[in-house]
Amino acid sequence: HSKEWTRAMKLNQKGFTLVEILVITPVVMLTVILMTSYLFNEYGQLTQQGAQLNLQVEAQNIIFSMQDDVYFADSFNTGINSGLVDTYQPTGGWKYNTTPQTLILSTPALTANRRSDIRKPVYINTLGCDPSVLTDNSVLYNNVIYFVSGTNLYKRTLTAPSSMSTCGTSYYKQRCPAANASSSCPADILVTDKLNTFTITYYDTGNNVVTDPTLAEKIKVDLQLKDKAFAENIYSDSSITLRKLNQ
Numbered sequence: 286h287s288k289e290w291t292r293a294m295k296l297n298q299k300g301f302t303l304v305e306i307l308v309i310t311p312v313v314m315l316t317v318i319l320m321t322s323y324l325f326n327e328y329g330q331l332t333q334q335g336a337q338l339n340l341q342v343e344a345q346n347i348i349f350s351m352q353d354d355v356y357f358a359d360s361f362n363t364g365i366n367s368g369l370v371d372t373y374q375p376t377g378g379w380k381y382n383t384t385p386q387t388l389i390l391s392t393p394a395l396t397a398n399r400r401s402d403i404r405k406p407v408y409i410n411t412l413g414c415d416p417s418v419l420t421d422n423s424v425l426y427n428n429v430i431y432f433v434s435g436t437n438l439y440k441r442t443l444t445a446p447s448s449m450s451t452c453g454t455s456y457y458k459q460r461c462p463a464a465n466a467s468s469s470c471p472a473d474i475l476v477t478d479k480l481n482t483f484t485i486t487y488y489d490t491g492n493n494v495v496t497d498p499t500l501a502e503k504i505k506v507d508l509q510l511k512d513k514a515f516a517e518n519i520y521s522d523s524s525i526t527l528r529k530l531n532q
Contacts, residue, residue: 336514337521340479344510344523347438347476351506354390354429354440355527357399361487361498362389365428368409370446373462381498385433385483388506389498394425394444394455407453409445414452425451431476433483436511440474481511481520488526503528 365371365379381389394407408414408422428443444455459470466472487501488494495501507524 333514333517333519336512337519340510340512340519340521341523343477343479344508344521347508347510348506348523348525350476351431352525352527353399354392355504356530357392358390358429358529359393359426360391361501361504361529362391362428363498365389365430365443366391366426368445368449369428369443371441371443373465379428379430379432381485383432386485387433388431388485388504390429391426392429394427394451394453394457396453397456404456405453407445407451407455410450410452419452422452425449425455427455427457429457431483433480436480437478438476438480438483438508440476477510479510479512481509483508 361381363381365374371379375383379387379389381387395404396407397404407425408419409425410422412418412421414422425445430441430443432439432441441460442457444457444459445451446459460473461467461470463472484507486494486505486507487496487498488503488505489500490502503526505524505526507522510521510523512519
């Protein structure tokens with residue numbers, strides 16, 4: 286029994302033969318390649334799914350962030366309000382019918398945040414700021430402008446220029462391009478840098494599509510964001526229909 290045990294041990298210690306190695310090695314390599322490819326594809330799909338979800342959340346946040354501006358709008362404009370000035374406006378001035386479109390809103394200037402209980406209108410000082418005549422002045426209206434530059438969607442606010450005397454000061458300050466920003470004119474708000482398309486549709490009180498924004502009571506905002514994940518383009522669409530509450 287001792288001799289048989291010793292012989293079996295020697296046979297076990299011989300290991301694999303060259304033929305066995307030549308047969309096993311390709312099998313092992315193929316298995317590793319297949320597993321690596323599978324895991325790589327799984328990682329890619331998870332990466333794309335995560336990016337898609339993030340893009341969808343961003344698109345929804347953009348749409349909902351525009352709600353207050355539209356709700357508090359007094360009108361949808363073809364250009365900026367009379368008396369307001371924008372040194373950095375596009376050549377030819379602000380126009381709604383650009384390609385891609387530009388959304389120009391006219392909103393009452395307020396002394397505090399729109400959601401604040403202490404907010405008050407800002408008036409253009411033509412008759413004086415005494416309480417007895419204050420409300421006989423005209424209300425100051427700001428412009429809120431959503432405009433596209435490449436894949437960027439920006440928001441700019443225009444309010445009373447320094448040459449205009451007002452009763453009260455607008456809580457929302459005039460904004461400028463980032464390259465020209467200062468403490469008195471903060472940079473435009475970058476809403477997103479992943480914009481693919483941005484479309485505004487205007488509707489009148491009868492729910493008919495109109496081409497003149499000043500005749501509209503509500504708008505539909507459609508936007509599409511675009512990003513790249515794992516060498517593939519991904520897209521996310523979002524839309525919302527909003528009616529202005531100020532009449």
